[in-house]
Amino acid sequence: MACHKIFEALGDPTRLAIVERLSINGPTPTVELVSDLGMTRQAATKHLQILENSGIVRSETKGRVILRMVEPAAMHEAKDWMDRHAQRWSRRLDALASYLDG
Template identity: 45%
Template sequence: MQAETLDRTFHALADPARRTMVGRLTLGPASVSELAAPLAMSLSAVVQHLAVLEEAGLVRSEKIGRVRTCRIEGARLRAAEDWLVRRRVEWERRLDRLGAFLDAEDGRQKKRRKR
């Protein structure tokens, strides 16, 4: 939950090519060429995107022979999700309190009208 880690994670996810790569890796490990296949850019560009994902800790990879196999690393993705969930919960809690307050006000008004 460190600021810099979230910076890198959200930055990594802010690119459609990188999200496509992450999406592919949720289905299972893949080589660099497999990750590149659906993307309309040079292999070189894909490698650079991969570097961003690895530096963010979203992906880990190992090279065997001439093939580099990549897989997702769940922790950072989970941390980003957690951050979003926490904000949403806080925000919903606030809406609930507001709703309860308005209901109470409404009740008071009706009471007043009854007199």
């Protein structure tokens, strides 16, 4: 998985709302997800496809129902990336504070 694809996908407010909804509700049928979002099925499918291509969301077909769910591995990858960069900035800011305190 590429972190840039994850962050790019999450940069859209609609896709972020989809991920938040799936994170709270768990696996959700596409039809239910679309009706909750108040958009056309085509628009929702486009957003879901981008989320799937980035690895954030996956789908499972159960009979005639397509369930969408968050892929935890992608979320962990994004979190790990942010944690690494937060630690670097924290060290830099600590060094700057020490320098300024002199």
